[in-house]
Amino acid sequence: MFTKGTKAYSILNNVCPRCQSSKFWPRNNPYTNIFVKNNGDLGSCKSCNLKFEIELGFWYGAMYVSYALSVSVFLIIWLALSLFFNSINVINEIIIISISLIIISPVVYFLSRLIWINIFISFNSKE
Ligand SMILES: [Zn+2]
Numbered sequence: 240m241f242t243k244g245t246k247a248y249s250i251l252n253n254v255c256p257r258c259q260s261s262k263f264w265p266r267n268n269p270y271t272n273i274f275v276k277n278n279g280d281l282g283s284c285k286s287c288n289l290k291f292e293i294e295l296g297f298w299y300g301a302m303y304v305s306y307a308l309s310v311s312v313f314l315i316i317w318l319a320l321s322l323f324f325n326s327i328n329v330i331n332e333i334i335i336i337s338i339s340l341i342i343i344s345p346v347v348y349f350l351s352r353l354i355w356i357n358i359f360i361s362f363n364s365k366e
Contacts, residue, residue: 244364246357253353256360258287263356269349281352287363291356298352305351312343 241247249256253267261284264272281291292298316336320327 244362246362249357249362250350250353253349255284255287255289255291256357257289257363258284259362261286263291263353264349269345272345272349289360293356293359298355301351301355304354305347308347308351309340309344312340312347 241251243259246256248254249259249263252259253262253264255261255263263281263284265281266272283290313336316339317332320332320335
């Protein structure tokens, strides 16, 4: 299902969207990639030389993906709290959801860039 050549393979395995043989983020753990050097510039692929920041400001678009992921996390936590804790009040829900979003934000940042570049770059086995 998520075999090499699919966008899901690139996103889930943190590999370059074009060649799918070198890493996109330097490390697989999102929490260790928070402080990437060069103001978050990921440079280019070591195998196919694809420049990850296709144009100036390309990563601003990843904010839309990040927003969608954050809203999804918010909805999942809110539904879980509503289903399993009937008597929880709104203030506690807001606190739990806010803390959860802060904790999960490096994962959202990690995935949003991977998803965003996979929207524009397709797998090419010849590269
Ligand atoms: Zn590549």
